[in-house]
Amino acid sequence: MAKLKSASPYVLMTLASLPFLFLYAWLIMNSFSKQVSFGLIPEELTLKNWRFLWSPIPWGLARTSIWTVLLNTILYASGVAVLQALVCTLAAYALSRMEFRGKTLILGLQMLLRAFPGVLLLIGTFFVLLHLRLLYTIPGVVLARMSMEIPYGVWIMKGFFDGVPWDIEWAALVDGCSRFQAWRKILFPLVIPGLLAIGLFAFLAGWEDFIFAYILLPGQTQVLSVLIQGLIATEVMDYGLLAAMSLFYVAPAMIFFLLAQRALTKVTIAGVRP
Amino acid sequence: MVLFVFSFYFLPVIFTTLMSFTDMDETFNWNFIGLANFAKVIAGGDPRIPGIIRNTAIYVLFALILTVGLGLAIALVTTQMREGAGIFFRAVWLLPNLTPPVVYILLWKWFFDPTPYGFLNSILGAFGLPPEPWLVHYALPIVIPVNAFIGLSFSMIVFTAAIKSIPTDFINAAKVDGASTWQTIRYVTLPLLKWPIMFMTAWHLIAHLNSYVYILLLTDGGPYYRSEVWALYALHKSFDYYEFGYGAAIAMLLVAVSVILTLGIWKLFGFTRLMQPSKIEV
Numbered sequence: 170m171a172k173l174k175s176a177s178p179y180v181l182m183t184l185a186s187l188p189f190l191f192l193y194a195w196l197i198m199n200s201f202s203k204q205v206s207f208g209l210i211p212e213e214l215t216l217k218n219w220r221f222l223w224s225p226i227p228w229g230l231a232r233t234s235i236w237t238v239l240l241n242t243i244l245y246a247s248g249v250a251v252l253q254a255l256v257c258t259l260a261a262y263a264l265s266r267m268e269f270r271g272k273t274l275i276l277g278l279q280m281l282l283r284a285f286p287g288v289l290l291l292i293g294t295f296f297v298l299l300h301l302r303l304l305y306t307i308p309g310v311v312l313a314r315m316s317m318e319i320p321y322g323v324w325i326m327k328g329f330f331d332g333v334p335w336d337i338e339w340a341a342l343v344d345g346c347s348r349f350q351a352w353r354k355i356l357f358p359l360v361i362p363g364l365l366a367i368g369l370f371a372f373l374a375g376w377e378d379f380i381f382a383y384i385l386l387p388g389q390t391q392v393l394s395v396l397i398q399g400l401i402a403t404e405v406m407d408y409g410l411l412a413a414m415s416l417f418y419v420a421p422a423m424i425f426f427l428l429a430q431r432a433l434t435k436v437t438i439a440g441v442r443p
Numbered sequence: 444m445v446l447f448v449f450s451f452y453f454l455p456v457i458f459t460t461l462m463s464f465t466d467m468d469e470t471f472n473w474n475f476i477g478l479a480n481f482a483k484v485i486a487g488g489d490p491r492i493p494g495i496i497r498n499t500a501i502y503v504l505f506a507l508i509l510t511v512g513l514g515l516a517i518a519l520v521t522t523q524m525r526e527g528a529g530i531f532f533r534a535v536w537l538l539p540n541l542t543p544p545v546v547y548i549l550l551w552k553w554f555f556d557p558t559p560y561g562f563l564n565s566i567l568g569a570f571g572l573p574p575e576p577w578l579v580h581y582a583l584p585i586v587i588p589v590n591a592f593i594g595l596s597f598s599m600i601v602f603t604a605a606i607k608s609i610p611t612d613f614i615n616a617a618k619v620d621g622a623s624t625w626q627t628i629r630y631v632t633l634p635l636l637k638w639p640i641m642f643m644t645a646w647h648l649i650a651h652l653n654s655y656v657y658i659l660l661l662t663d664g665g666p667y668y669r670s671e672v673w674a675l676y677a678l679h680k681s682f683d684y685y686e687f688g689y690g691a692a693i694a695m696l697l698v699a700v701s702v703i704l705t706l707g708i709w710k711l712f713g714f715t716r717l718m719q720p721s722k723i724e725v
Contacts (some may be wrong), residue, residue: 178520179528185517186535191562192550193538288655288677289694292462292687293455316455377543380656384682394545398660401549408553408560415546426541 200413218409222417233391235417241307242392245382246375248311253318253371254364260319261326262352266338290317291384298385310385311375318374322367329363330356369428376422393418462691480692491668491676499673502587503651509591510647511640514598519628522606533603540596548660551589552578582662582670590657594650598643605639606632645708649701673697 200218221235263269294313295304303309333356341351379394386392391399397418400411466476483489517536521529539547554562555577564574578585609632617627655675658664664671664679671679674697681690 178523182517182520182524182528182532186532188554189535189538192554195553195562196546196550288653288674289459289691289698290455291678292681292691292694293457293459295681296458296462296687297454379544379660384678394543397545397549401545401552401660406552406556411549415549419542419546422543423541 196412196415199408200416203409218413221410221414233396235414238391238393238396242376242394244307245311245314245378245392246372248307249315249318249375250368250372252311252315253322254368256315256319257322257326257367258357258360258364260323261330262356264323265327265330291380295385305386307386310381313385314375314378314381315371317381318371322371325367326360326363329360333359369425373422373425376425459691459694462688463695464692465688466686476688480689481696483689484693484696491671494668495671495673495676498583498669498671499652501583502590502672503648505587506591506594506651507644507647509588510594510598510651511644513591514595514643515602515636515640517595517599518602518606519632522603523624533599536592536599537596539592544656544660547593548589548657551585551661555585578662579666582666586658586661586670589661590651590654593657594647598647601639601643602636605636609635641711645704645711649704652701652704653697 201215203215203217225234294316298304298309298313301309303312337355337359338351341355342348346354377394378392379398382392382395383398386395393414397411397414400407400414461473463480464475464478465473466479484492487493517532521532523529524532542550556562556564557574557576557578559565559568559574561574561577563577567574613631613635614627617631622630653674655672655678658670658672658675659678662670664675673693677690677693677697679690680686680693684690
């Protein structure tokens with residue numbers, strides 16, 4: 170009886186987790202086989218599902234090459250990452266180190282922005298991009314996606330700058346550095362782990378993003394998520410092809426997540442307050 | 444630089460606010476019609492609104508129960524386990540959060556596929572039952588858990604961290620006093636988790652109210668608006684029917700509700716304490 174009791178959490182969790190395990194096992198099995206019965210047992214192993222790597226993807230009348238789409242996705246994700254890191258560092262430095270009017274207001278508004286649904290921003294962004302003539306282009310969608318991540322990124326970076334003692338910066342200023350030099354030579358190296366973490370998360374956000382690319386980047390220039398969604402939305406779903414392509418799409422994200430975790434472990438070490 | 448960034452961020456908000464007072468369509472004309480859009484929503488000019496409010500209420504309520512309740516349950520169960528097993532199960536439940544939305548939805552599409560090859564239908568088939576079009580008959584009941592699992596990953600991690608930070612002395616003291624596992628959880632752990640539970644409830648209330656991406660991908664609000672929620676309706680009105688003005692007004696109403704709720708939560712918890720969400724109050 171006591172044994173039964175100590176085993177019960179394991180049994181319970183295994184049962185509860187089964188659907189997930191099935192789903193992800195299916196994803197891997199199905200990408201390498203012609204058909205899968207009951208989610209796990211593959212019938213006829215094949216690489217046919219991976220043919221999109223070397224031949225164009227049959228999709229309606231258009232023929233898309235996976236590599237152009239991949240390039241678009243990389244451009245999109247790294248664009249978001251680089252801009253995000255740059256903007257957040259500058260904004261967070263200003264908010265952490267300088268006194269100016271409306272500072273509390275900005276900080277409070279940032280919290281409030283969380284209450285603004287993506288839908289509302291999406292409709293507005295659509296028009297901003299329309300007037301900037303950036304609608305349906307990669308730079309446009311990069312700007313839009315990046316600004317969604319800014320409040321979050323600025324908060325994290327502000328924490329990093331707050332964690333660096335004033336004294337270090339003062340010492341640099343006393344030794345004759347200009348404000349910018351002090352930032353460049355003293356502060357910047359100290360917050361690099363934070364910068365990396367933000368960059369990696371922004372890259373992931375761009376890589377995994379669907380809704381912005383779907384609304385603001387339809388048509389010719391495609392990213393992976395929109396391509397996969399397009400294939401899901403067709404009448405007859407080719408599950409083999411979809412599974413293979415999804416794996417192709419998920420794998421880099423997973424690798425980046427592991428990297429991000431490593432950067433984040435450093436973050437906690439560097440986050441010691443004076 | 445900072446100024447540029449904030450104006451770029453706030454500009455969409457200002458645009459949408461202005462748009463909600465116009466009857467803008469695909470011709471992009473700024474034609475101000477005052478409060479007509481809002482009147483249409485509130486006074487019943489749109490026959491779909493009551494159904495969508497009902498869907499949103501059901502969706503938010505049950506998704507919230509799942510996210511917080513099940514998240515807490517999983518955190519409690521896995522922390523009772525040996526370290527390795529606990530980490531394994533938590534990793535499994537974290538997967539939905541790590542998977543890109545498109546792939547996550549693909550998996551569920553297959554799970555509920557209406558043809559005999561879908562996962563559930565292949566099991567039905569093994570018992571000689573005919574295939575069932577799950578996403579047509581049970582759209583809303585399916586959308587709720589699929590979407591809630593995303594938030595659940597997050598709340599599970601927060602609860603686990605909170606449980607682990609409870610001093611073991613408390614648990615041991617209860618054990619010495621002869622409390623059973625259930626009693627320890629009920630009278631020691633749960634009262635100490637009051638703050639994270641409240642915070643997660645508040646957080647996910649807003650998050651679920653504003654969620655639409657996964658529903659868009661899974662059912663697109665269908666069949667015939669049966670799983671349509673408020674945020675998704677704003678998106679559909681804007682980008683499918685090109686009623687940008689009306690869509691903006693719907694989104695604005697959602698913002699109003701969210702802002703009121705957020706301010707209420709700030710009042711409830713205190714603004715400064717909300718700034719440090721990771722802190723646990725004992």
